[in-house]
Amino acid sequence: MSESATAAGRVSRPGRAGRAPALLCAVAALTAALALLPLPVSAPLLAAQLLAFAALAVKLRERRRQGRRADRGVWPALVAAAALAITAEVGGSAHRGALPVSLTMTAAFLLVSHSQLQLLRQRVRSLAGAARLDIAASTTSASAIAVALLMPRLQESTDLPAGAVLALLVAAVAGVAVLLQATACAVLTARAPDRRILLVGGGALLLLVPDAVDVHLLATGPGAVLPTAVHGAATALALAAWAVASRMPRPAPAPRLDESAGAVAIGPALIVPLCLALLWWDHVRALPTQAVALALATLVLLSLKATTVVHRLAQLNSTRRQALTDPLTHLGNRRALTARLHELEGGDEPFSLSLVDLDGFREVNDTLGHEAGDELLRQVAARLREGCGADDLVVRQGGDEFALLSPGSTLEAATERAQRLHDLLRVPYLLEGKRVHVGGSLGVTASPGRGPVADVLLRQADAALHAAQAGGGGAVAYSAELDEARQRAAETVAQLLDAVGSPRRRGGPGPGGRIVAHYQPQMDPLTGAVVGAEALVRWEHPTRGVLAPFHFLAAAEEHGLMPALTELMLEDALTRVKQWRELGCDRISVNVSATCLRDDRLVATVRAGLLRHGVPASSLVLEITETEIIEDLATSKRVLAELVELGVGVSIDDYGTGYSSLAHLRDLPVEELKLDRSFTAELVTDARTRAIVRTTVDMAHSLGLRLVAEGVEDARTLEVLRLLGVDQTQGYFHSRPVPPAELSAWLRENAAARPRVH
Known part of the structure; x- marks a missing residue:
């Protein structure tokens, strides 16, 4: 029953x-x-x-x-x-x-x-x-x-x-x-x-x-x-x-022991x-x-x-110690930090709070395993204790995050000590017989010693820590400007969330504006004919105008918006290429981030988009940087193989910068290399650059790959690229990135007379 x-x-x-x-x-x-x-x-x-x-x-x-x-x-x-x-x-x-x-x-x-x-x-x-x-x-x-x-x-x-x-x-x-x-x-x-x-x-x-x-x-x-x-x-x-x-x-809750x-x-x-x-x-x-x-x-x-x-x-004392101690490093834990903060905030003595976050800890876990990661945390804890005074409280808050609480310390003294700790953390660690380099970012703040400030100090130290991480590491002291910057960043994220959702919203853009695609044509340097275009994401902000990717992509990556952005770009690109194929633009390139490449839904999204728009898979090229590929090489190979099986082209973007390997060209199912603009910028004036580009062109053709040169700004650069045998060119000399309506008009003009647009 x-x-x-x-x-x-x-x-x-x-x-x-x-x-x-x-x-x-x-x-x-x-x-x-x-x-x-x-x-x-x-x-x-x-x-x-x-x-x-x-x-x-x-x-x-x-x-x-x-x-x-x-x-x-x-x-x-x-x-x-x-x-x-x-x-x-x-x-x-x-x-x-x-x-x-x-x-x-x-x-x-x-x-x-x-x-x-x-x-x-x-x-x-x-x-x-x-x-x-x-x-x-x-x-x-x-x-x-x-x-x-x-x-x-x-x-x-x-x-x-x-x-x-x-x-x-x-x-x-x-x-x-x-x-x-x-x-x-x-x-x-x-x-x-x-x-x-x-x-x-x-x-x-x-x-x-x-x-x-x-x-x-x-x-x-x-x-x-x-x-x-x-x-x-x-x-x-x-x-x-x-x-x-x-x-x-x-039964009602039991009273506390001290009562x-x-x-x-x-x-x-x-x-x-x-x-x-x-x-x-x-x-x-x-x-x-x-x-x-x-x-x-x-x-x-x-x-x-x-x-x-x-x-x-x-027993109670032992239980209390266990409740306030991190079992891995034997430092205090988050509870110990909170308790000590509340003790200090009731006095008149100033004190400082520093938050520490390790840079590169995830890579150690991924390459050497979690046991090595645990040993690294223990060594970091020992160095932090060594660099702090006897009255200082050192705690591990969780993961690779630590905190330091120093009674009687001013902001200036805490910042100097944080810089010393940063240098101490950069000394190589010995893990499983290997020397491992790990850095750290530190955010520092201090209390004047009056009133309840625990929550305020944690927020301030966190703001300083984020500023240190954004600056590539080091120690940063809190200032009011950091709060203003974080507030602006929070507003930007909120507006970005609204903008990403605007295409699905009836009634037009919301208060965050909307995400759109601008397109830059790709040309055949020998004939001047349009062969394709690259979709470039833009944010039509309600007050700041049209924003380029570097204004918001980092925030989108941090808050998990890259899959949604990629889906928007794919949807718009497939819609446009279906219209532009009759005008000579047979192929559209879309950039894909490392986050999307590791997402198993990418292949399904691409397949559904191709079927929905009735566009051949060969009309779509996905651009991925080599650095993004090696972040998870096994998954990248599997996803790229499934995309190629659909008939979609794969291009390695920004080739020649970052991490480049001939082995990857041999093993990855790519059909195109996009030469980074740093090579085309000095192509006319630097002989070594021309030699590198010539060698890259010959290698690409030997492997059966198409070579596209970005950043073509003038006729002399275009002429040199033509002589070197580059297959396609892209840059402001042909056209700046423009909205779809402008590119449609430009394609019609180019189809009729093939003029160069400056």
Whole structure:
């Protein structure tokens, strides 16, 4: 049966859930009304109440599987305590002060105490362990005092043996202790009262009444004991048992340890002097042996409690250290940094905060493995500790990020130290027998030492760290200009997000403008005919005009917008090439970033676009730099192979710069090389450049590759490229990048007369 069906079954029988407590209340009320009758008349009613408790125990046993495991030992103890109380009352009515009666009441009190502590454990877990020893020590110490003061008098006024008197006193003192415990439980749960605990406390109070009266009557003379208190106590305990097994409210959150730590020392501070006073008094005036034994037992119990508390505090201290320590480097962690920041911000002393981020850590992980990366972090931690003072806190925040907190340090001193640490971090590391170079970026800020500034300092240090990373590493101190720059960057990102989504939005561009494609034609240098065009991304910003890629591509890469930008460019390029094929522009080139090249969705996106526009795959060329390819060579080869299988062309952009390898030309499925503009710029004036270009042209043709030269700015450069055998040229000499409408008009003019556009 499903849980929902089971729950529905329980809800559909509300009447049965209330029968047992209703019956119990009726029996208890009848018993209480007739409790003043003589024993021969009330005895059957006492038996009836015992039978009611037995029936309750059976009923609760049926419901025990519904409760929490922690509750299952509570309700049997409460029912047993109620039954023991009634049994003691039956026996006490005929034999007041008898040893079995006192022992029975003591057992009832112990069961009540156990139930209270079990319920308390659900609410205040930090107190439940020591509370048992506190109750035991309080009971034995109070019993020792009671025995010392009352036992001689009771022995003189009654003919009870010493054992019975002792048991009677212990039972009474146990009742007092349980009542005090009940009061403490009620206080600790006062913010969210628990009816179960209140019912148990009421039962404890009512159980104490007949015991106290018995002691008083035995000491002063005959009298009448009201059994109504026992009946009421039994009823309260039984109702508490029913509440535990039936309702089981969810415990409230436990209080923090420091809110209840004073309770650890209150008990010993009060009890130890009393026990020592009793032992001293025994030397002055002989006390009953039982009183001395109980006092000594109390000291033993308090010694056990002290041992327990010391062990507990040691565990808490160890747990706290673990919670504030990074397990890999044994530095502090983010929690330790936050705690120390809040400590320092309350004082008047200035302090500085520096954030450290490693440069090149990812490459170490990727090439040497995570074990080498962990060892690198440990060595970095050692160097940071070495470069900081004894009062400084060095923490690892996570990954390859560290933080330094220096009390008494100004911004100038912290910046100088950060520069020294930067130089220290650049010293090569020895990992698996290899020398590894890793740098670091540091952002530094300082507090004047007034007011709550923890969050502000973290934000300022983070802004300085980003500035250091943007500058290629080093140490940067915070200034207000950095916040302004970050705010502008955040606004730019928000506008860029809006612009990327503008083509999908009806009603035109939003507040961020829109992303568009401009096109630059590619020409045959021999005939002057257009053979293709390159799509170049532009951002039509609402206030800054048309922005070139270097204004926003870094932000797009950082915030994961490159796939969306690439998809926009592909969609526009495939739309245009379908229109321009009849004008001689048979091929469109689109740039693809390393992020997109590692994205398995790229091939599917290209395939879907080709099918949607009905354009042959040979009309699309994807331009990728060689540096981007080697970032993940295996994935790049697989994705490029799938693109070539579709029929799409692949071009290596900016060839001759960055990381170039003949092996990649042999292994990668490329059809075109685009010579970087740095070679065409000096082609006319530098003979070595011409030799490099000639060699590159010959190599490309030998491999069956097409060579395209970018950055053609004048007729002399075009003529040299033509003589060197370059296949295609591209640059401002032919046309600047223009919107699609302008290129359409230009293509029509070129198709008619093939003029050169300056």
